[in-house]
Amino acid sequence: xxxxxxxxxxxxxxxxxxxxxxxxxxxxxxxxxxxxxxxxxxxxxxxxxxxxxxxxxxxxxxxxxxxxxxxxxxxxxxxxxxxxxxxxxxxxxxxxxxxxxxxxxxxxxxxxxxxxxxxxxxxxxxxxxxxxxxxxxxxxxxxxxxxxxxxxxxxxxxxxxxxxxxxxxxxxxxxxxxxxxxxxxxxxxxxxxxxxxxxxxxxxxxxxxxxxxxxxxxxxxxxxxxxxxxxxxxxxxxxxxxxxxxxxxxxxxxxxxxxxxxxxxxxxxxxxxxxxxxxxxxxxxxxxxxxxxxxxxxxxxxxxxxxxxxxxxxxxxxxxxxxxxxxxxxxxxxxxxxxxxxxxxxxxxxxxxxxxxxxxxxxxxxxxxxxxxxxxx
Numbered sequence: 263x264x265x266x267x268x269x270x271x272x273x274x275x276x277x278x279x280x281x282x283x284x285x286x287x288x289x290x291x292x293x294x295x296x297x298x299x300x301x302x303x304x305x306x307x308x309x310x311x312x313x314x315x316x317x318x319x320x321x322x323x324x325x326x327x328x329x330x331x332x333x334x335x336x337x338x339x340x341x342x343x344x345x346x347x348x349x350x351x352x353x354x355x356x357x358x359x360x361x362x363x364x365x366x367x368x369x370x371x372x373x374x375x376x377x378x379x380x381x382x383x384x385x386x387x388x389x390x391x392x393x394x395x396x397x398x399x400x401x402x403x404x405x406x407x408x409x410x411x412x413x414x415x416x417x418x419x420x421x422x423x424x425x426x427x428x429x430x431x432x433x434x435x436x437x438x439x440x441x442x443x444x445x446x447x448x449x450x451x452x453x454x455x456x457x458x459x460x461x462x463x464x465x466x467x468x469x470x471x472x473x474x475x476x477x478x479x480x481x482x483x484x485x486x487x488x489x490x491x492x493x494x495x496x497x498x499x500x501x502x503x504x505x506x507x508x509x510x511x512x513x514x515x516x517x518x519x520x521x522x523x524x525x526x527x528x529x530x531x532x533x534x535x536x537x538x539x540x541x542x543x544x545x546x547x548x549x550x551x552x553x554x555x556x557x558x559x560x561x562x563x564x565x566x567x568x569x570x571x572x573x574x575x576x577x578x579x580x581x582x583x584x585x586x587x588x589x590x591x592x593x594x595x596x597x598x599x600x601x602x603x604x605x606x607x608x609x610x611x612x613x614x615x616x617x618x619x620x621x622x623x624x625x626x627x628x629x630x631x632x633x634x635x636x637x638x639x
Contacts, residue, residue, distance in 0.1 A: 291633050292325035292368050294360070297377030298350070300484065301400060302329070304622035305377065310340050312626070322633070325367060328355055330380070335363050357386060365393075371422070373629055376401045391418040396632045398424040400621055406501040409513050424628030429456065429502045430595045430615045432624030438611060439509045442601055449510035451600040451608070453567035456502040456576075458593035458616025459485045459493045460564040464578075465590040467562060473548045474541035481538075485593060485616055489534040490541070494524040496564070499576045503566040506597070507574060514574060522577025524548070524564075548578075555580040561588050570600075593617065 293309070295302060309324060326335040327350055334352030344351070353359075364372055374390050376383050376399040384403035388411075391397055399405075405412060405425060415423065426436050442449060455461050462485055463476050477494070480486050486493050500519045507514050523530075524544060529537045548562075555562050560580035565587070568574050581587045587596055595615025600608040614620055 291322050291370060292364075292372040293323065293375055293629065294326040294328070294364055294372055295324060295375045295377065296328050296383055297375075298327065298329040299377065300618040301621045301625070302327075302377045304618040305375070305625055306340065308619075308622050308626055313340075322629075325372060326360065326364060328352075328360060330378070331355055333360050335360070335367070357382060361386070361390070371395045373398055373633060375399070375625060375629065377625065379403070387423075388415055388418055391415065391420075391423060394422075396422040396424070396629075398625055398628045398632060400425075400427040400625060402428045402498075402501040402505065405508075406504050406516055409508075409515055412508055422632050424625075424632045425505070426628050427621050427624040428505055430597065430611070430613075431458070431617060431620040432627070433595060433597070433611050433613050433615060435506065435597050435611050436509055438609070439506065439599060442599070442603070442609075443511065447601045447603050449599060449601045450570040450605070451568055452503070452506050452510060452597065453565065453569075454596040454598045454610075454612075455563060455587060455590070456499045456506075456566045456595060456597065456615070457493065457564060458595055458614060460499065461590055461595065461615065462593045464561070464563050465594075467548070467552060469549065469552055469556070472542065472545040474543075474545050477541050477544070484618075489537070491525050491529065491534075491537055494544075496521045496523050496576050499564065499566050503568060503574065503576055507568045510568070510599075512568065512574075518574055520573070520575040520577070522575075524578070551578065559583055563587050 295306060298306070306324070306327065313322060313324075324340050326333060327339050328334070329350065331354070332350045332352045333355045334350040371394050373396040376387070376397065378401055380401065381403055384399075384401050387397050387399065387404040404415060405428060426432075426434065429435050439449060439452075459480060462480050463473070466476050467473055477486065477490050481490055492498060500516070500521045504514060504516060504519060526543050529540055529543060532540070552562055558580060560582050562578055563581045564577065565579045565581075566576040590596070591614065593614050593616040594612060596610060596612040598608040598610050
């Protein structure tokens with residue numbers, strides 16, 4: 263699947279500026295933002311800027327902001343709490359109470375925005391959708407449980423479930439696959455690079471620096487999870503691939519995906535600080551693989567692939583040095599989609615696949631899409 267034309271969405275959002283003429287919902291719509299991590303803060307900054315545009319606040323506002331510790335429910339939440347430091351000045355977080363308070367406050371279906379990595383929050387998606395509420399999420403957990411649970415979510419969604427940013431930050435990957443199928447195409451294979459973090463690590467891994475040093479640099483740049491093992495196990499990539507495969511029509515359970523972890527058994531169960539201090543255990547085995555790949559004129563990449571024959575795998579693979587997957591931009595994702603129409607040359611979506619501002623922009627776009635769909639309905 264090489265030599266593909268590509269849709270390049272590499273332009274990043276650095277400083278959000280108000281954009282007049284946004285296609286906002288006609289009826290008033292309240293947002294509930296769950297998560298005040300880097301993406302949550304970026305979204306709230308973006309909302310503060312965009313909703314300050316003339317007339318915007320008449321139709322879309324932030325009703326509540328919450329994190330794992332506290333929640334604040336009030337229409338002046340963007341101005342009256344220090345969400346920039348996660349200090350909301352509200353009451354203790356309680357998902358049952360939050361849901362009830364929102365239900366009591368709104369007259370139109372709200373948008374619940376899940377920017378957490380919480381199983382507890384993900385488990386509420388189905389209930390919120392079943393109420394007729396909108397859910398926009400960058401949290402992959404709900405969509406990567408059993409096939410039966412995924413089917414239930416899709417049955418309840420009704421166009422009110424936005425999850426483009428679960429794969430590729432703001433890259434239009436899920437919508438692209440959806441559009442292919444809606445217009446009668448059949449997706450045969452999906453593959454490429456699905457982790458901005460692992461893309462950064464392996465594109466910089468040329469033998470001049472130990473792999474562990476690159477991990478520490480990525481951590482310092484905010485590209486890894488607080489515990490880098492979450493990225494290095496490959497589970498995040500596997501979840502993304504499962505979402506794409508299901509979007510393409512494949513019925514898969516999580517255990518159907520073959521996952522190669524970079525984390526040795528000796529690091530898997532130890533405390534995060536101990537694991538971080540022992541990252542050098544990664545260096546020798548990966549250097550040996552790099553040396554072997556280099557002897558064949560190749561580099562290493564952490565790839566993901568859904569093959570037409572049935573294999574679904576994520577892991578380290580050699581890639582020819584002149585292959586387009588060997589030439590990457592900063593933290594770039596590359597997703598190749600081979601379909602009945604797009605063959606022998608696949609459609610390729612590529613661009614930065616990590617970054618709080620980019621992800622926040624994608625989340626905001628999903629908010630506008632689900633609320634606009636509601637207005638049409």
